[in-house]
Amino acid sequence: MPVNHQILLDNRPEGEATVSNFKLVTTETPALADGQVLVRHHFLSLDPYMRGRMNAGKSYAQPQPVGEVMQGGVVGEVAESKNPKFKVGDKVVGFGGWQEYSVVDGNLPGVLRKVDTTHVPLSHYLGAVGMPGVTAWYGLVKIINPKEGDTLVISAATGAVGSAFGALGKARGCRVVGIAGGPEKCKYAVDELGFDVCIDYKLHKDAASLSKALKDACPKGIDGYFENVGGMILDAVLLRMNAFGRIAMCGMIAGYDGQPLPMAYPQLILVNRLKVEGFIVSEHMEVWPEALAELGTLVATGKLRPRESVAEGLAAAPEAFIGLLKGKNFGKQLVKVI
Amino acid sequence: MPVNHQILLDNRPEGEATVSNFKLVTTETPALADGQVLVRHHFLSLDPYMRGRMNAGKSYAQPQPVGEVMQGGVVGEVAESKNPKFKVGDKVVGFGGWQEYSVVDGNLPGVLRKVDTTHVPLSHYLGAVGMPGVTAWYGLVKIINPKEGDTLVISAATGAVGSAFGALGKARGCRVVGIAGGPEKCKYAVDELGFDVCIDYKLHKDAASLSKALKDACPKGIDGYFENVGGMILDAVLLRMNAFGRIAMCGMIAGYDGQPLPMAYPQLILVNRLKVEGFIVSEHMEVWPEALAELGTLVATGKLRPRESVAEGLAAAPEAFIGLLKGKNFGKQLVKVI
DSSP: OOEEEEEEEOSOOSSSOOGGGEEEEEEEOOOOOTTEEEEEEEEEEOOTHHHHHHSSSOOSSOOOOTTSBOOOOEEEEEEEESSTTOOTTOEEEEOOOSBSEEEEETTSTTSOEEOOOSSSOGGGGGTTTSHHHHHHHHIIIIIIOOOTTOEEEEESTTSHHHHHHHHHHHHTTOEEEEEESSHHHHHHHHHTTOOSEEEEGGGOSSHHHHHHHHHHHOTTOEEEEEESSOTHHHHHHHTTEEEEEEEEEOOOGGGTSSSOOOBSOTHHHHHTTOEEEEOOGGGOGGGHHHHHHHHHHHHHTTSOOOOEEEEESGGGHHHHHHHHHTTOOOSEEEEEOO | OOEEEEEEEOSOOSSSOOGGGEEEEEEEOOOOOTTEEEEEEEEEEOOTHHHHHHSSSOOSSOOOOTTSBOOOOEEEEEEEESSTTOOTTOEEEEOOOSBSEEEEETTSTTSOEEOOOSSSOGGGGGTTTSHHHHHHHHIIIIIIOOOTTOEEEEESTTSHHHHHHHHHHHHTTOEEEEEESSHHHHHHHHHTTOOSEEEEGGGOSSHHHHHHHHHHHOTTOEEEEEESSOTHHHHHHHTTEEEEEEEEEOOOGGGTSSSOOOBSOTHHHHHTTOEEEEOOGGGOGGGHHHHHHHHHHHHHTTSOOOOEEEEESGGGHHHHHHHHHTTOOOSEEEEEOO
């Protein structure tokens, strides 16, 4: 039985999440029953939604149980199999959580998916060609539903979702404007990800100042906005939305730690006849095949070159996660566990 | 040429609107050109949207010009006609504004509509079987799109829009909960308009308290909300929305005078995957025939018994309008000018 290191949620945060909310433990992987598969994790995915699940209160998902392994997406390979559908060495995507190994019932639909790493690196199945990529696709295609020439804006533009959104928006003939933190991220968004413009929100002290920068970047106004952040950025964007604009609400990371952030001008939803819609991509599994096909092609053809921030070793996961919540990552945040 | 009294917008409000923003003037109706019709107004419609148009700033409609007759819906009868489509005595609905007479080009599509007063009193064409009724219909049918058994909530429940919304919701087998100001309005909402429950918001000092009352009134949560008010009421409702709930944003009267009112918990749009959509009924003329047919039938069969607050005489219009903004009206606010 291989030794398995795991990270548990040890206690719930009060206010800001900290590394002391987590605990590293050592255990052994159990013997496999018929139908089960042992997966050796290569990369763990760290995602902002995990912060919401660390709270006890109502969120869109069940809270992460205290004392159990932190849940989350993983990629890896089959180390042992008692299931004829999976053989040792198969590359797979699953939901094995913050640990080195997971045991999975390979017969449950959707829990373990074999992937092809010929043209797409394994880790990208946690990012551009995985949940974050499909998240961008759903918000863009199903909520914003842009037409050629529309102006689109996304916050957290160089993150896993933002990178995919940029490429998907450009592929539809839209003007795509990013918002990110710092000159390095903004340069990368334009030079590597194909954004038309990227605004550094750290140069702006308030919504009025950021809104003025958006006016310059979006001379025809904003038709579609993909919200990852909330707070001051949402207020600034709302001031520039065109009539009949659409806002896909995917995340509000600015308010995840501590106090909720109000929306200053909700009457603009009425004045500009906006549609604002929240969504969770795991509730729309029907779009995944179409979305993954497009995203895989964009990556394989070099039109989407996502960047990754990789923390080394399972023990680095808590600190990398806290950094993600503060915007310290640059691109998709992963933990390499092998 | 009959003498015509008119009320002009004399100056724009700074903060609260007051009667001194308006001016009463006396003039004469002009001679008719070919194709024109002279309409003698019977009732003027006073509506919350007019407050937004009194400001100079960007709103969904062009600002009301200073020095010109206040625009607005009217019902009346044809007093003189140089148009073969209209004859003297025809009952009509138009957009003649705050005056006793208007001259209309009867050939312009949609500006003047003949109505049948056999089963529906003329004044109701400004309320339940007019713009406010269609507003309720659009928000309910096209945005909230309820299924039987859903729980619906509307603020300003006894107003022209709210009354129609209650009847339309009950006709679809929904639980309909109103929010209104004062015990008299709440009793009327339940006894006469058919609401299942009506909550008196004046008994609640903050969103938390109102939200608790909503929990009792909506044991299965809220599936659809029709927003007329904004501010504290919107915050309270958001706390009780079910997953995949829909919010039709029609008005935010609480913020029309003075400072905008923030939305305290926009992250609930995400957490509960809500759809929030602003709309203006005049941009959806395609639904009017279907909506008016249903509303006319509800009134003619006694299933919708709308109440009216009638101010007497053109000169009373400004004060009645200010009262409407403060919730002093009880039902559809009209001005009787003949």
